[in-house]
Amino acid sequence: MSVLPLPKAQAAADPILAVDDIVMEFPTPDGVVKALDHVSLSVRAGEFLSVIGPSGCGKSTLFNIVGGLQRGYQGRVSIGGEAVEGPHPAIGMVFQEESTFPWRTVLQNVEFPLEISGVAKARRQEMARRFIAMVGLGGFENRYPAELSGGMKQRVAIARTLAFEPKILLMDEPFASLDEQTRLLLGDKVLQIQQELQQTTLLITHNITEAVQLSDRILVMTYRPGRVKRILDIDLPRPRTSETIGSEAFGRFVAQLWSDLRDEATRGMDEQQELMRNAGRGP
Amino acid sequence: MTSRLRIDDGPLPALMGLAGIAALLLLIEGLISVGLLNPFIVPKPSQVIGSFYRVVVEENVLERFVLTIKECLFAVALVTIVGVSIGVLLHRVSLLRQATETWVAAFASAPVVLMYPLFLVMFGRSALTIVMMGFAAGLPPVILKTIEGLSSTRRVLLAVGQSFKLTPRQMFWKIQLPSSLPAIFVGLKLGLIFALINIVGVEFLINFGGLGQLINDLAERYDLPGTYAAISFVVVVSVGFFMIAERAERWLIR
Numbered sequence: 001m002s003v004l005p006l007p008k009a010q011a012a013a014d015p016i017l018a019v020d021d022i023v024m025e026f027p028t029p030d031g032v033v034k035a036l037d038h039v040s041l042s043v044r045a046g047e048f049l050s051v052i053g054p055s056g057c058g059k060s061t062l063f064n065i066v067g068g069l070q071r072g073y074q075g076r077v078s079i080g081g082e083a084v085e086g087p088h089p090a091i092g093m094v095f096q097e098e099s100t101f102p103w104r105t106v107l108q109n110v111e112f113p114l115e116i117s118g119v120a121k122a123r124r125q126e127m128a129r130r131f132i133a134m135v136g137l138g139g140f141e142n143r144y145p146a147e148l149s150g151g152m153k154q155r156v157a158i159a160r161t162l163a164f165e166p167k168i169l170l171m172d173e174p175f176a177s178l179d180e181q182t183r184l185l186l187g188d189k190v191l192q193i194q195q196e197l198q199q200t201t202l203l204i205t206h207n208i209t210e211a212v213q214l215s216d217r218i219l220v221m222t223y224r225p226g227r228v229k230r231i232l233d234i235d236l237p238r239p240r241t242s243e244t245i246g247s248e249a250f251g252r253f254v255a256q257l258w259s260d261l262r263d264e265a266t267r268g269m270d271e272q273q274e275l276m277r278n279a280g281r282g283p
Numbered sequence: 284m285t286s287r288l289r290i291d292d293g294p295l296p297a298l299m300g301l302a303g304i305a306a307l308l309l310l311i312e313g314l315i316s317v318g319l320l321n322p323f324i325v326p327k328p329s330q331v332i333g334s335f336y337r338v339v340v341e342e343n344v345l346e347r348f349v350l351t352i353k354e355c356l357f358a359v360a361l362v363t364i365v366g367v368s369i370g371v372l373l374h375r376v377s378l379l380r381q382a383t384e385t386w387v388a389a390f391a392s393a394p395v396v397l398m399y400p401l402f403l404v405m406f407g408r409s410a411l412t413i414v415m416m417g418f419a420a421g422l423p424p425v426i427l428k429t430i431e432g433l434s435s436t437r438r439v440l441l442a443v444g445q446s447f448k449l450t451p452r453q454m455f456w457k458i459q460l461p462s463s464l465p466a467i468f469v470g471l472k473l474g475l476i477f478a479l480i481n482i483v484g485v486e487f488l489i490n491f492g493g494l495g496q497l498i499n500d501l502a503e504r505y506d507l508p509g510t511y512a513a514i515s516f517v518v519v520v521s522v523g524f525f526m527i528a529e530r531a532e533r534w535l536i537r
């Protein structure tokens with residue numbers, strides 16, 4: 001693997017993405033749900049940042065706000081110092097839900113962003129094929145999503161977003177429906193692409209090992225309301241080989257994240273059960 | 284969705300279908316022979332088949348066939364263009380939709396065919412009246428299904444479009460419309476059935492051209508086998524249109 005550490009000068013540059021004091025509340029029939037509570041974050045160009053936190057803590061909401069898809073929040077998001085209103089051309093998103101277009105073949109799905117930006121057909125097909133091969137789907141170009149497994153569809157969605165060549169890549173649990181081996185390989189691939197294209201990548205994951213293996217930093221979020229519990233600097237050398245993963249330092253990061261998340265998850269489950277009990281007692 | 288994955292069973296399903304029809308006809312034939320069915324109400328299938336040649340040669344079936352098909356084509360084309368457009372409009376303007384959706388649904392179950400005198404007054408005793416009746420009858424399901432398809436477009440697909448910065452126009456043509464096509468086709472197939480029923484019905488009622496008029500003629504002459512033979516031709520038209528619709532659907536939706 002030809003993964004080189006980023007030049008220090010670049011990594012130290014101004015934040016490419018700044019999230020400033022975001023508060024997001026959803027009105028629901030049972031009252032207001034505070035999804036994000038004064039979340040601030042700044043991401044350097046070329047950085048790989050993972051977001052980790054218990055289910056329902058507001059990770060997807062944070063991504064939707066950064067991606068310009070969610071309005072009605074307090075606070076500020078800026079990209080390259082410029083305030084963001086609506087989807088920004090520098091941002092590419094991979095969604096948590098299955099999001100391939102069922103009426104398009106794999107090739108046509110991956111071509112999609114290029115078609116929108118008016119790239120000539122021959123050229124965009126060639127580019128799309130490259131990204132399809134990158135996610136290990138070479139040979140499936142003319143299949144329809146209905147003929148693919150869940151993990152394969154997710155890879156199509158990843159390839160489609162990669163074809164957009166965004167400066168900032170937001171991926172919401174893109175590897176969730178993959179087996180451990182594919183997950184590792186694809187994680188490596190994404191990392192490789194990220195370093196080649198100098199892409200800034202934000203990844204939501206539930207997989208602690210994966211987060212430590214891939215990230216420069218990890219943002220741990222609290223259970224509702226989602227706050228920043230901790231930002232962990234993963235100062236392990238790159239490339240992170242199986243040796244790194246077996247190392248003591250790696251183990252310490254994993255243990256730290258484990259205990260953080262266990263606390264939050266326990267609190268989350270307790271609160272949720274309490275809520276349901278109260279609801280059951282209601283009129 | 285599932286049809287895409289269907290394993291091709293070869294000609295077996297079609298053969299089974301034909302065998303089923305043959306068995307039914309034999310049964311009717313038998314029931315009439317033993318006197319359980321009145322041959323003056325239901326003619327023997329063998330007689331009906333025997334009258335095909337006569338009806339085709341003497342009654343200008345080919346010409347009538349073409350006329351009915353033409354009327355159907357015009358009606359279906361109108362239903363598609365107008366129905367989908369109205370559906371899109373109602374989906375866009377939610378006030379308009381809330382105001383009219385129930386009415387459209389009510390209209391779908393109304394016996395439109397009874398409005399033929401009104402259409403006669405408006406369009407005269409012509410093929411136009413027939414086409415317009417077919418159009419009116421086929422319109423509601425297409426409108427309703429178009430609205431349904433558009434409003435059930437998955438949110439995440441729209442989010443994908445937004446994140447790729449699609450213009451509203453691209454959003455419609457590249458995401459909303461293709462994702463609604465399966466529902467729209469359900470509407471079109473229903474609309475086709477309603478249109479055909481009404482077209483043949485009005486041909487029958489106003490005694491103007493086409494297969495409906497032939498059915499009327501033969502029935503009035505009390506040529507029962509001929510009447511049923513003519514009805515068979517209507518079935519052929521219906522099957523033909525259905526097959527075209529399914530082809531188009533498979534070609535458009537994959």
Ligand SMILES: Nc1ncnc2c1ncn2[C@@H]1O[C@H](COP(=O)(O)OP(=O)(O)OP(=O)(O)O)[C@@H](O)[C@H]1O
Pocket residue numbers: 026027028033034035053054055056057058059060061062096224
């Ligand atoms: N549109 C909405 N309306 C009301 N509540 C919402 C909405 N979207 C999210 N929420 C609430 O906000 C909270 C955060 O949701 P979010 O989807 O961001 O969680 P998440 O961290 O991505 O969870 P998971 O790991 O399960 O995907 C949840 O409690 C959810 O119920």
Ligand SMILES: [Mg+2]
Pocket residue numbers: 059060061096172
């Ligand atoms: Mg989520």
